[in-house]
Amino acid sequence: MARYKLILEYDGANFVGWQRQDNGLSIQEVVERAIHAFCGEAASIYAAGRTDSGVHALAMAAHIELEKEWRADVVRDALNQHLRPAPIVVLSAEKVADDFHARFSCVGRAYEYRIINRRTPLALDRGRAWRVSSKLNVDAMDDAAQILVGKHDFTTFRSSKCQSDSPVKTLNEISASRLGEDIYIRCAARSFLHNQVRSFVGTLVEVGKGKWRARDLKAALDAVDRTRCGPVAPAEGLYFVRAEY
Missing domain, CATH: 3.30.70.660 (Pseudouridine synthase I, catalytic domain, C-terminal subdomain)
Known part of the structure; x- marks a missing residue:
């Protein structure tokens, strides 16, 4: 297993917020679809903050864990390819320790x-x-x-x-x-x-x-x-x- 810290930029105008919800499309759902399209894994993404509907991010920290290890730049570029045309971009990706958690490690x-x-x-x-x-x-x-x-x-x-x-x-x-x-x-x-x-x-x-x-x-x-x-x-x-x- 390999864990990656991602920094995301997004326009939240047309989303119900970060977190998956039954009443519409969320940032989380779109990114998790992109992960699956990239590597075939049903990985969850965890963020430092759960922004509401209409709220944007200039640098939202998040993490994912994948069974197969990839170069961090490959993860970034592949996700960006599969995120199109959604207004969501992975600015950076880096491999981190297994105990890193985007939400609970945040100070x-x-x-x-x-x-x-x-x-x-x-x-x-x-x-x-x-x-x-x-x-x-x-x-x-x-x-x-x-x-x-x-x-x-x-x-x-x-x-x-x-x-x-x-x-x-x-x-x-x-x-x-x-x-x-x-x-x-x-x-x-x-x-x-x-x-x-x-x-x-x-x-x-x-x-x-x-x-x-x-x-x-x-x-x-x-x-x-x-x-x-x-x-x-x-x-x-x-x-x-x-x-x-």
């Missing part, structure tokens, strides 16, 4: 949310960013975001469908920055709750619009009450950007 995950702050609709970036037409105060968003850093009960920013055993997580860092019309909100932690980042973003946009102040965000966090969360940002602006081991 850090990072996400990036992209907002395009302009009045006019999107053409090229439709489905890949959230357009917010109201002028946003990014400095106020970044200042308020620092309230979220550290270990907290994040019930307020957790989906009602979240299956995590505990709402307590440690957010290592979060920032909001602007580059022209683009606003980026970046988050890093060991792990995240379901919809946590999108809940952060939607709430911070309320701060950017001037509808919330930093003290309102603090009160919402302390309330540990899902109903106190701001709007949840749409999926299309969210990207998984890094897994750390």
Whole structure:
């Protein structure tokens, strides 16, 4: 048996998410089909994160285990050949130790949310960013975001469908920055709750619009009450950007 770590890039717009589901096509299913087409093996793929429907990845870490050993570059190139024309690409492949697990060995995950702050609709970036037409105060968003850093009960920013055993997580860092019309909100932690980042973003946009102040965000966090969360940002602006081991 040979185990390989893969780094994948994908556009999640037309998928039900990473994980196999009965209601549509998933990233996992497409990649596992490509594996079978490549080598005839019914291998499972395990990822560092299970992105939701519409969420993208710039560098999702995953692993597979194959009965036959192949050169890593052959695995990468063969999978890319069989993934066409799906918007999924294996950026790299490397052979790893048998005890490596893309999910359970991961000690850090990072996400990036992209907002395009302009009045006019999107053409090229439709489905890949959230357009917010109201002028946003990014400095106020970044200042308020620092309230979220550290270990907290994040019930307020957790989906009602979240299956995590505990709402307590440690957010290592979060920032909001602007580059022209683009606003980026970046988050890093060991792990995240379901919809946590999108809940952060939607709430911070309320701060950017001037509808919330930093003290309102603090009160919402302390309330540990899902109903106190701001709007949840749409999926299309969210990207998984890094897994750390």
